Amino acid sequence: MALLFRKKRSRELVFIWALLLPALAVYLFYRVIPLVWNVVLSFSFWSPGKPAKFAGLYHYEEMLFYDDAFWVALKNTAVFMLGTPIAIVLAMALALLVDQNIRGRSLYRTLIFLPYPMMIVAVGIVWRWLYNDSVGLINYVLRSLGIIDQPIPFLESYDFAMASVMVAAIWQIVGFFMIIILTGLQNIPAHLYEAAVIDGARAHHRFWRITLPLLRPSIFLCVILGVIASFTSFDLIYTMTGGGPGLATELLITYIYKSSFTLSKFDYAAAVTVVMFLLFLALALIANRLAGGDAGKVDIAD
Amino acid sequence: MSRFHRIVTHGILIIVCILMLTPIYWVLKTSVTGDNLFVYPPSIIPDDPNLFFYVEAWYTVDFVRLFFNSFAIATLVVIANLFLNAMAGYALTKQFPAKGLVLTFLLMSMMIPFHATIIPAYLLTADLGLLNSKLGIALPTLSHIVCILLFKSNFEAVPNSLIQAARIDGLSEWRILTRIMMPLSKPAVATNIILSFIWSWNDFLWPLIVVRSQEQQTLPLGLVSFLASFEDTTGSLYAFCVLVVVPSMLVFLLAQKDFIRGLTSGATKG
Amino acid sequence: MNWRAILINRFTITFGAIVLAVLLWNIYVGFNDDGRLTGQVVDENGDPVRGAQVMLARKTVTSVDTVAETTTGDTGNFSFQNHGQFALVLSVNSDAGSISRQVIPLWFRNQNVDLAEPLVVSP
Structure with a gap:
């Protein structure tokens, strides 16, 4: 009897592992092994077709002390990240509006979410043209309203290029953030509000004391997504500005792409990638700690 | 809610919706008129709309080939995701030694953005001889951890008595998964399909790295090379943009109800 | 899962309609593309x-x-x-x-x- 049970149990174990293995293999081969490989690569001299040689900290020294472009890209990535709080505040306001009992709320919700499934490459092309200085809609509107006299070449100007790309990024992501915050709002038990009303709490008190604290997991999920987006917004930069003018919109990820796949400096780009990954990890851990330390909630990450 | 309050709410939401829809309207409008590429001031209402730019885009870029490349990859990714994620999710609802280890492994992998591994991923794909192939493009996205966790939480919500009853009826574990668990977790299935489809359909950086020949180009790559050869000189570019965006929009609009429900259950139960 | 539920839902209808339209269009094109x-x-x-x-x-x-x-x-x-x-x-x-x-x-x-x-x- 015991033997039979053990046999059945081991068959079940085989079954479980058979179910798990395909998915685990994907992560092993396309997340974990590349990560380790990347770290090894960053400590070696290597170019395609040549044997690798140990390089120690050579690439890191070059990056940190001699490469201005790296620092510019790092600064730009940090600036790009500032779009996240703006998007979250907007999304929060929209979510509060849509959460009310008004007619057509599901239509509003769908319309605001609509840009999110759009292909980012197409979004970049459309916005690039909205920003055009001679025929773009944005310049036209600003000129008609008398705000500016001369058309502004948004994407070719050092002052506006970064902000312009950020506006396009916020436009696309805000609906997704709104949905996340909205689901958080709908999970707040109604009796908390009822109790607060009975206690005579004003609307803004209810917001600061009940809504905001209970929305923390949703908000930090948005923060994580925003942080990831600032590290991975390759498509938008590639189609809208190509990193220019000069280095004005160069992010770490576009810099990595250029150094590795156009300049073939794979080893150096690997070192930049390690720095990018460590930064991401630090920010994600901070956000996760602030959200209450539940890693399972920090998902939807691609 | 007071009448004034209601009007203000609608007013703000309508303005926001107009702002969100303006770029979409603008690209649609130019794709049917092609005007105001050179005209200033631009006209707001389409004047003499026609579908000629769609015809031109269709024949200029060999749309059918691009579409089928993208579609084949997306189909492969969606089916693989459905199977791999549901299987892994179901396995994770059971008790077995090293379960904690597997969960830790998954959560750790989730903290590695794919963008942070592109260089070795490229070298690895080259070693496997899969550069410039559909399988090579699809491989890294064959499973998404978010969706595994989504399936796990949905499967855990299925009443245990149902599974016991099925076991007594003599259903095999595999049958329980496909015949009982999956039909009962429709929101998770919908979310899985939408997310994996949209991510695969819109993916740009990885195909850009892996694809070497025209024959294997996907839609985003076709769009970018179209942009590179013609710049903004033709309405066809915007007609092409519309054609490329429509499928993912369609999938989203059709499944949005289940999608939002699935996302909610995933985000709250984790 | 019964056949009715599979056949009559919004996905099947939408994509079926698209496939049908493409098919009809191609038949029409097939009869009218002599380039005259x-x-x-x-x-x-x-x-x-x-x-x-x-x-x-x-x-x-x-x-x-x-x-x-x-x-x-x-x-x-x-x-x-x-x-x-x-x-x-x-x-x-x-x-x-x-x-x-x-x-x-x-x-x-x-x-x-x-x-x-x-x-x-x-x-």
Whole structure:
């Protein structure tokens, strides 16, 4: 009897592992092994077709002390990240509006979410043209309203290029953030509000004391997504500005792409990638700690 | 809610919706008129709309080939995701030694953005001889951890008595998964399909790295090379943009109800 | 899962309708893509122009170049076979006048076209 049970149990174990293995293999081969490989690569001299040689900290020294472009890209990535709080505040306001009992709320919700499934490459092309200085809609509107006299070449100007790309990024992501915050709002038990009303709490008190604290997991999920987006917004930069003018919109990820796949400096780009990954990890851990330390909630990450 | 309050709410939401829809309207409008590429001031209402730019885009870029490349990859990714994620999710609802280890492994992998591994991923794909192939493009996205966790939480919500009853009826574990668990977790299935489809359909950086020949180009790559050869000189570019965006929009609009429900259950139960 | 639920839901209906539309469209195209182009050239008074030179050009996004030419007959009629274009760019030269690069957009490559309106040349 015991033997039979053990046999059945081991068959079940085989079954479980058979179910798990395909998915685990994907992560092993396309997340974990590349990560380790990347770290090894960053400590070696290597170019395609040549044997690798140990390089120690050579690439890191070059990056940190001699490469201005790296620092510019790092600064730009940090600036790009500032779009996240703006998007979250907007999304929060929209979510509060849509959460009310008004007619057509599901239509509003769908319309605001609509840009999110759009292909980012197409979004970049459309916005690039909205920003055009001679025929773009944005310049036209600003000129008609008398705000500016001369058309502004948004994407070719050092002052506006970064902000312009950020506006396009916020436009696309805000609906997704709104949905996340909205689901958080709908999970707040109604009796908390009822109790607060009975206690005579004003609307803004209810917001600061009940809504905001209970929305923390949703908000930090948005923060994580925003942080990831600032590290991975390759498509938008590639189609809208190509990193220019000069280095004005160069992010770490576009810099990595250029150094590795156009300049073939794979080893150096690997070192930049390690720095990018460590930064991401630090920010994600901070956000996760602030959200209450539940890693399972920090998902939807691609 | 007071009448004034209601009007203000609608007013703000309508303005926001107009702002969100303006770029979409603008690209649609130019794709049917092609005007105001050179005209200033631009006209707001389409004047003499026609579908000629769609015809031109269709024949200029060999749309059918691009579409089928993208579609084949997306189909492969969606089916693989459905199977791999549901299987892994179901396995994770059971008790077995090293379960904690597997969960830790998954959560750790989730903290590695794919963008942070592109260089070795490229070298690895080259070693496997899969550069410039559909399988090579699809491989890294064959499973998404978010969706595994989504399936796990949905499967855990299925009443245990149902599974016991099925076991007594003599259903095999595999049958329980496909015949009982999956039909009962429709929101998770919908979310899985939408997310994996949209991510695969819109993916740009990885195909850009892996694809070497025209024959294997996907839609985003076709769009970018179209942009590179013609710049903004033709309405066809915007007609092409519309054609490329429509499928993912369609999938989203059709499944949005289940999608939002699935996302909610995933985000709250984790 | 019963067959009714699989057949009648919004996904099957939407994608089925799309597949059906594509199929019907391709059948229609299959019967109408011999690339026949016929038309007539007239002068400003509406009289047919004989011996006018009609040129058909290929239009791409960036360029226009002539691919075929013909001359009109006694009744001012002309025709092309298998023109192979998805947009017709017609130019006419004659004693009575000319037309330069009139564009007629088509729906698909090699579409059969019988121009209902005659091409009116002006000096």
